[in-house]
Amino acid sequence: MGTTIYLDHAAATPMHPEALARMLPYMTEQYGNPSSIHSYGRDALAAVTEARETLGAALNVSGRRILFTSGGTESDNLAILGLAARNQNAGHVITTGTEHHAVLHACERLEQLGVQVTYLPVDKTGRVNPEEVRRAIRPDTFLITIMLANNETGTLQPIEEIGAIAQEAGVLFHTDAVQAFGTVPLDMRRLPVDLMSLSSHKIGGPKGVGALYVGDKVLLQPLLYGGTQERNRRAGTENVPGIVGFGAAAALTASRLAEKRAYLESLRELLLGELSRLLPTGAFLINGHETERLPHILNVSFPGVSAETLLMNLDLASVCAASGSACTSGSLEPSHVLTAMGMDKSCVSSAIRFSFAPVTTKEEIVRAAEIVATFVCR
Template structure:
């Protein structure tokens, strides 16, 4: 059975060029970047080159780049590191949204348990936060504002630039989870009012287990991990040299091909959406997410009258990989916290399926998936 992978928002296959970069770095010798000998220096030089690569892509200083073990670690490091540093300045407010990834939401709840004051902003029916609500929540006691760039379940984009400007006016630190948006949306950190930015390699055809945290020079920050002096004392632990080199290669390719990636993803999304309308009937599903402010590679739809669990199980049996929401909770029967925050009816909430596109997907796969979905829908409705 031919497998159709429409779950790129969960993780992506490594690009062949990225695999080559990983293998080359791994074969370069057992170098610890902290060692003084030639092998150590070689490893250190590879990491420095990767840091320079990201600095060029993001328009920031190489010294502002910190490599982590995942996007989750990056999110956590930004939130705990910034919040506790700001606490020394008498700031205890944390502001985020109800649709953030759990790496942010759970970290914020933990900060609340530690005595910080947490404000969780609501979103509208399209999953977008109102700028007015953000402005009302951010004041001179706010320590950290954490707003994701693009949502991993619906693809909805948030007004991070406008919120960041307001946060800066009140001297609050702005953190942006760009894990899902990077590779489809450019980030110019020389212009954007962002103090912390989180990225992850495996969302852009890089290896799993590698992340990045941008920390703007001069931003108050306390490290979350303690041990060695790696990453300028901001992230202790021996660096994953091959993973970092491969991450940089993936980021370089994603940056160079950003417009091509966007156009391909948009083509896939449009093809599947039109295919579902033709094969299934537009009245048998509803689109979830913003029509204008959105990422191009995510399509979230609810098949009203059917359960997402049944649809996903049947799609899987037909060789189509999709998701019910965040990959971190897809094994759970709990309804999506993102769609719940958008105040959907239980019928719409429990029938949602996320299709996400990327490297290797074709128009033929979109057409085939539309037909498969229509067949499954008809079979389930006739029971």
């Protein structure tokens, strides 16, 4: 797809060649089951263990704290539903209205089971007030689940403050860090977080594999029953190639994090500068927090322009962007994130998300801005 300009890396990133190279042997000659006791099984188990330790090192914790899953959605579900089951599906959970649907729909399921859920509001930048979290805590609150960074706007939540409030109240704290991992430094020895969800295909690893960081105070009820894999917390034969690829991608990302962040920030600033140069004042507005945000996401509204029409025209011109989360791109519903931020309908319905990766070039950004401006002006 040589001439296509891909600006939807928040949905999926291309696999890093080194991650793919590390995976290939486990798809061909090293095909053992990690639960087998012979040499093939031991080799597979060693590969999984190495990847687990690599993920742990990226978070500055022991690999024993890492539980492999099929992706971010399962990690979110296991954290929320697994804790609720331990709490006998009773009590109270706190979240926000701007979470990924993997969290929101899991919370809706909790409500069906009898758990009470408080959905906190956010301000116009998409951030929740930590004091609102404090006020929402009840004697029967057993979990706070608030994402680290929003996948549509890139807005960062005040995780350290919320975590400190949770610890003070003796409440477990889960954060969905799927979009943040690989662009934000994460030190789990410093962050007051008990559970953290991660995904491979956001950082140059394969799809179909994720992880859940589980703190030492946390007891989870498994969602899957069968074998004793993942220390009895997640049954099923491990996805050895996927886990190996995830580990390789995590190692590569961790080794270049500062350099990666600086480059992504330069791409974002370049796109903003080009749009400002090519479009009249007031033709677009930026959604999300001005400074507390991820470097690789730019969410922009073009009032008066239909996002669906603009995306179709961009696609015809070989520019790939999005109107929100990839998981809901087939839905005709307006973005629940932007709606929760109090934006008017014209801004919600005209919002486009551009997202970048280290493979994105500055030439692609300049060309994409020209194409966007052409269609917006038309």
